[in-house]
Amino acid sequence: MLRLDSLGQRYGDHSVLHDITLTVPDGQLLCVVGPSGCGKSTLLRTVAGLLPVREGTVSVDGAPVTGVPDRLAVVFQDYGRSLYPWLPVRENVALPLRRRGLGRPERRDEAERMLERVGLRGAGRRYPWQLSGGMQQRVAIARALVCRPSLLLMDEPFGSLDAQTREDLEDLLLEVHRGEGTTIVFVTHDIDESVYVGDRVVVLSAGPGSRVVLDLPVVLPGERDQIATRGLPEFVALRAKVGHAVRG
Numbered sequence: 001m002l003r004l005d006s007l008g009q010r011y012g013d014h015s016v017l018h019d020i021t022l023t024v025p026d027g028q029l030l031c032v033v034g035p036s037g038c039g040k041s042t043l044l045r046t047v048a049g050l051l052p053v054r055e056g057t058v059s060v061d062g063a064p065v066t067g068v069p070d071r072l073a074v075v076f077q078d079y080g081r082s083l084y085p086w087l088p089v090r091e092n093v094a095l096p097l098r099r100r101g102l103g104r105p106e107r108r109d110e111a112e113r114m115l116e117r118v119g120l121r122g123a124g125r126r127y128p129w130q131l132s133g134g135m136q137q138r139v140a141i142a143r144a145l146v147c148r149p150s151l152l153l154m155d156e157p158f159g160s161l162d163a164q165t166r167e168d169l170e171d172l173l174l175e176v177h178r179g180e181g182t183t184i185v186f187v188t189h190d191i192d193e194s195v196y197v198g199d200r201v202v203v204l205s206a207g208p209g210s211r212v213v214l215d216l217p218v219v220l221p222g223e224r225d226q227i228a229t230r231g232l233p234e235f236v237a238l239r240a241k242v243g244h245a246v247r248g
């Protein structure tokens, strides 16, 4: 479980986040949206232990965050820079397992299992630069999940992909989330995307000193489907609520 209690964050004198209190239960996929520059990435960097907590507290599974939490994984927008071009895809995915002390065959098997999970069976021997952007981001997701993190942070992970690939990866994320039950905090600019993938959407106000202005459970009937779900009146109503909150 992730808990933010009265979190305040700033860079020098510039206040970015103010009095953010949130609890993310295990297994929830929380989307965070808000106007550009409101502090979404700052929030993720704080949870990842990459920025010191200025005010309030942040804890993961009951332990205050003072450095990078154990069992945390992060996926960024910039897949091109997050994979090692000199390592084959399988080695990229297996990399985090080295710290777990697994032997080479076990690492290889786990990496192959995750590659299959993200739809990249048979791509293990290829190099990242031989893959499309969408495939590279699948590799980044496989690497993030290979250690079975208890918390996965995703910062605009599909922001630079074309529309079709983006939809494919949204569906992949939902499938993997259902299968692995990982707690996920997913930052996006895209209001539709937040409602489509989220169990819950939190909207931050424009800065400085952004606060939570909407905390919305996403309850939609049936399995999510790119065409059917987006056409549901419930979806349209949720999207409108989030849209109004983002625009202030």
Ligand SMILES: Nc1ncnc2c1ncn2[C@@H]1O[C@H](COP(=O)(O)OP(=O)(O)OP(=O)(O)O)[C@@H](O)[C@H]1O
Pocket (backbone or CB within 6 Å): 011, 014, 016, 034, 035, 036, 037, 038, 039, 040, 041, 042, 043, 189, 207
């Ligand atoms: N390292 C830094 N030093 C100083 N100011 C920073 C730093 N990083 C971010 N900021 C400022 O903090 C504010 C929040 O930035 P942040 O990147 O967290 O917002 P964001 O909501 O993720 O933005 P976007 O949606 O455009 O990616 C912005 O005003 C930004 O200019």
